[in-house]
Amino acid sequence: MSQSQSLKLARTVAVREIKALRPYNPGIHRDFSLSYAPFEKPRKIKMLEASLSQLEQLVSDLVQQNQSLLSTNQALSAELAQAKDENESLQLSLMEQEEKQGATAARIQALVERVSAGPVSA
Template sequence: MQKARKIKMLEASLSQLEQLVSDLVLQNQELLGTNAALKEQLAQAKDENESLQLSLMEQEEKQGATAARIQALVERVSASPANP
């Protein structure tokens, strides 16, 4: 009788262990899917960031050129004789 009880307990423990392993496998699959989605989002964010940085650099160059042209015009106006 004692032996039968131990076998039942072992079977119950084994059943619990099987369920836990099954749950862990499922959780692992979900996490792998989430990880893949996050990697894709990160790659897209990096691409967008790079594109925005290039755009910003282009805008800064244009602003610098515009500022230089305006400064040259101001200097020309300042250097020209005043109208009477």
């Protein structure tokens, strides 16, 4: 084995030993770290707290919107019940009017028949 090959082998072994001693950190790439592990956890916790805060706000908004929709639904249900009552009343009134018109038409028809039957003697 030549001297350059043995130096190369020694460097490779040294690099492997250093890598084996270094704890695993997925943020480290080629001995350069974009994110340092101790700062990752607080950052993630902050992001989770912000997300939780947003979620709480959204739930609060949804609860408020639900209450508003429930009150609107109750008001519309009351209006619908009132409209149904009014509709029934109008239908009854219409039936009464039709009965009166039928009676009036029968009286008129009787008068027309009487007039067309001829002169009435007294």
